[in-house]
Amino acid sequence: MSFVFPNIMSDIQIVEAPPGVEGSGFFATSLDKAIGVARSNSLWPLPFATSCCGIEFMATMGSHYDLSRFGAERLSFSPRQADLLMVMGTIAKKMAPVLRQVYLQMAEPRWVMAVGACASSGGIFDTYSVLQGIDEIIPVDVYVPGCPPRPEAIIDGFMNIQKLVQTESGRRREDPKYQELLAKYGIQ
Amino acid sequence: MGKISNEELLQKLSSKFDSKLANVTEPYGLLTFETTREDLIEVLSFLKTDLQFIHLTDITAIHYPELEKPFAVVYHIHSLVNGIRVRLKVFLAADDVHIPTASDLWNGANWMERETYDFFGIIFDGHPDLRRILNVDDMTAFPMRKEFPLEDPNRIDKKDYFFGR
Numbered sequence: 001m002s003f004v005f006p007n008i009m010s011d012i013q014i015v016e017a018p019p020g021v022e023g024s025g026f027f028a029t030s031l032d033k034a035i036g037v038a039r040s041n042s043l044w045p046l047p048f049a050t051s052c053c054g055i056e057f058m059a060t061m062g063s064h065y066d067l068s069r070f071g072a073e074r075l076s077f078s079p080r081q082a083d084l085l086m087v088m089g090t091i092a093k094k095m096a097p098v099l100r101q102v103y104l105q106m107a108e109p110r111w112v113m114a115v116g117a118c119a120s121s122g123g124i125f126d127t128y129s130v131l132q133g134i135d136e137i138i139p140v141d142v143y144v145p146g147c148p149p150r151p152e153a154i155i156d157g158f159m160n161i162q163k164l165v166q167t168e169s170g171r172r173r174e175d176p177k178y179q180e181l182l183a184k185y186g187i188q
Numbered sequence: 189m190g191k192i193s194n195e196e197l198l199q200k201l202s203s204k205f206d207s208k209l210a211n212v213t214e215p216y217g218l219l220t221f222e223t224t225r226e227d228l229i230e231v232l233s234f235l236k237t238d239l240q241f242i243h244l245t246d247i248t249a250i251h252y253p254e255l256e257k258p259f260a261v262v263y264h265i266h267s268l269v270n271g272i273r274v275r276l277k278v279f280l281a282a283d284d285v286h287i288p289t290a291s292d293l294w295n296g297a298n299w300m301e302r303e304t305y306d307f308f309g310i311i312f313d314g315h316p317d318l319r320r321i322l323n324v325d326d327m328t329a330f331p332m333r334k335e336f337p338l339e340d341p342n343r344i345d346k347k348d349y350f351f352g353r
Contacts, residue, residue, distance in 0.1 A: 093324045121345050128331045129323060132343045 015041050032170045039083070039109075040165035041071035043158075046082035048102060050089030053116035053148040057088050060151040070158055079105040084161060085138075088148075090118040091131045103138045104187065108173040111161050114140045115154055117147045139181055191271040194219040200239065205231060211277075220275040225287045228278055232263070236293050241267040241274065247290065247300035249308040253334045257281050261310055263290070280310070289314040307332040 018037050020029030045067075047057055060067050061075070076082035079102045091099055103112065114134050117123030120143045122132035134140060141164055144157035172178050182188055194214055201221075202209060208227040213220045223231050235241040245264035252258050257279035266273045278287060289312040290297040301312040302321040309330035312318055320327065329336045 093327075094322075096324075122340065122343060126339045126343050126346065128327075128329070128336070128338065128340055130340065132340050136342065 032168075033166075035170055036166040036168060039168070040162040043070075043072050043083045043111075043161065043165065044074050044076040044081060045072050045084040045086050045158075046076050046079055046102070046106070048085060048087045048089075048099060050091065050095065051118065053088035053119065053146075056148045056151055057086065057115065057154060060154045065151040065155060067155065067158065070155070070162065072158065079103075080107060082106055083110060083165075084158075085110065085112045086115055087112065087119040087134050088115040090123065090125055091134055092129055093131050094129075096131050096134075096137050099134065100137045109165075109168060111141045111164065112138060113142045113144065113157055113161055115144045115157065116149055117145065120145065123147060137185065139185060194272070197239070197270075197272060197274065201231075201234075204234060218273060218275055220277070222277045222279065225278050225280065228276075229288050229290070229293075231276065232265075232290055232293055235265055235267075235274065235276075239267060240269040241265040243268055244290065244294040244296050244300070245273070247297060247304055249304050249310050249332075251308060251332065251334050255279070259285055259308060259310060261287055261304065285309060286311050286313050288312070291315055306330070309333065 015037060017027065018029050018033035020027055020033070022028075047054065049055075049057055059065060067073075072084075079085070083106075085103055085106060087099065103110070112134075114120045118125060118130070119134050120140075122130050124147070126132070131137070142157045142160045144153050146153050149157075169175060179188070194217070197219060198212065205223075205227065208223055208231065209221045211220075211222045243266040245266050246262075247264075248262050250260045250262065252260065259280040259282065261278045261280065263276040263278075264273065265276065280287060285308075287310060289301060291301060291312075292314070298316065299321060301310075301315050302318060304310050305312065305315075305318055306320045306323055307330060319325075323331065331338075
């Protein structure tokens with residue numbers, strides 16, 4: 001009697017090593033690139049979900065779309081452990097200081113993704129009580145359009161964040177350009 | 189105790205406050221009348237203690253910029269015992285938006301008056317803690333007043349040059 005094992009493993013893609021020098025028994029690359037690969041495939045997102053975009057995010061985390069395939073299995077509900085702040089939904093002006101506080105509590109390096117029209121620009125809520133885009137209070141790396149965006153769009157935004165992370169320098173917080181950006185928002 | 193009708197209620201009110209009630213109407217069967225801010229607390233106390241209107245449903249305001257007295261403060265009161273509701277309005281001039289507080293009669297009036305202050309800038313004299321309740325503390329305008337634009341001035345993606353205008 002014999003078992004037939006279907007060859008399911010062949011479809012699985014493993015992250016490629018960064019460019020480097022390879023020889024018998026060694027592989028050399030720069031530390032930035034190695035760290036970039038590691039970071040980008042193990043991002044811990046902090047979901048800051050306030051409305052319908054948050055529902056789409058739940059679908060994105062679910063088995064059908066499964067954001068864990070991109071290394072974001074572990075959501076962090078503590079900003080201190082999170083790498084990526086995903087802002088999904090309308091941010092009222094009264095919520096703005098809370099969001100800013102969450103961002104300030106995140107450790108460097110940190111990235112921010114504005115998911116959906118409301119987080120990016122205020123969306124349909126062009127009114128006195130709603131923040132007209134979170135980039136009025138914190139810097140944003142990737143904007144995902146849509147009202148709400150489909151899970152594919154959120155994944156596309158996430159993959160763009162991964163590209164940014166891969167090419168990030170090892171110590172971004174010492175970069176004068178980055179410090180200048182933060183200073184524009186009155187951070188440090 | 190059974191339900192009392194609008195006519196009976198109006199009779200009881202007008203026998204006590206004959207000249208102090210104005211513009212009595214019954215839109216959709218809801219007895220509505222106006223009074224002045226000097227008589228307001230007296231009328232409200234009578235409604236609460238003598239006629240058992242123990243439930244203050246809502247306090248709000250309306251801005252009619254075209255009127256001589258543009259701010260109407262509206263009280264909705266409900267007598268659970270008698271099964272009847274009543275609506276009371278007080279009109280205020282734009283440069284004198286003071287009105288006595290109802291929070292001594294109903295504790296629930298506290299937050300309703302704060303909300304009315306927050307959105308219309310009506311000042312309730314004698315309120316224990318009159319400050320904004322829903323909007324951000326540093327807001328400078330009273331957003332439900334008609335002179336205040338609804339849109340946020342920081343919005344840039346609706347500017348004409350994005351649409352070739």
